Amino acid sequence: MKIAITGTTGMLGQALCKAFARHSIYPLSSGDADVTSLPTVRQVFSDLKPDWIIHSAAFTGVDEAESKPLEAYRVNALGTRNVALAAFENKSELLYYSTDYVFDGRQDRPYREWDPTNPVNEYGRSKLAGEFFVRSLCPLHLIVRTSWLFGPGGSHFVQKVLERAKKEEHLNVVNDQRGSPTFSTDLAYMTLCLIEGGKRGTYHVTNSGDCTWYEFACKIAALKGIPVKVNPIDGSACSAPALRPAYSVLDNYLLKLEGIPVLRPWQNALAAFLGD
Secondary structure, rough: OOOEEEEEOOHHHEEEHHHHHOEEEEEEEEOOOOOOOHHHHHHEEEEEEOOOEEOOOOOOOHHHHHOHHHHHHHHHHHHHHHHHHHHHOOOOEEEEEEHHOOOOOOOOOEEOOOOOOOOOOHHHHHHHHHHHHHHHHHOOOOOOOEEOOOOOOOOOOOHHHHHHHHHHOEEEEEEOOEEEEHHHHHHHHHHHHOOOOOOOOOEEEEOOOOEEEHHHHHHHHHHOOOOEEEEEEEEEHHHOOOOOEEEOOOHHHHHOOOOOOEEEEEEHHHHHHHHH
């Protein structure tokens, strides 16, 4: 297959390029394809005419989106609209990545793919707008919601914990927000499975299990043998600009219904990442 991938300088984009190595890959950085420009996007994909467009380019700064909502929507909503239009016009199929932050966190069980959305921050709202454009403009699509991404080649929670643990004796980490950490490499290979399997619709894809940010930090420190003291705190004690959902665990329910093996436990994925 001929596959164009946006956002290939990012963490997920790099993992996708490795996972799809057996296909004809066309990696597109922001310099190659400015997704916020419809004429540019149309020209790029008209020239390439890929079988699939994997759209991993995104504005991912959750707190930054609160102060720069126009920029977040320009990339996550308008940019996705542009890619969806170009996919439809060139008869390409489209995969778009979304987030657990499309949910408000008030549910008492893991969220399934068809549960009502109600984002509580600008980042989540901008990503949900991207979902709207994909569904309305490109019938042949996949939407993959994921959460708490970590992996090589990017800035993420695991990296930040390790950096802080080298400098500080105590770490205060939020213990009242629960989700599922996801290894970018595992997500990329599940993406390969879904595309090669001819799947359509909305899927939740995370590593198995869930934890709080505090529990995640404790596991990171333990696996690396770092003698740092991790203190649990409430999210209200933080001064983060963006509100986070208290419970955003995603149930990989459609994978289970179709008999597709879900990803390994997040603890195993974390150990594999830290062991590299």
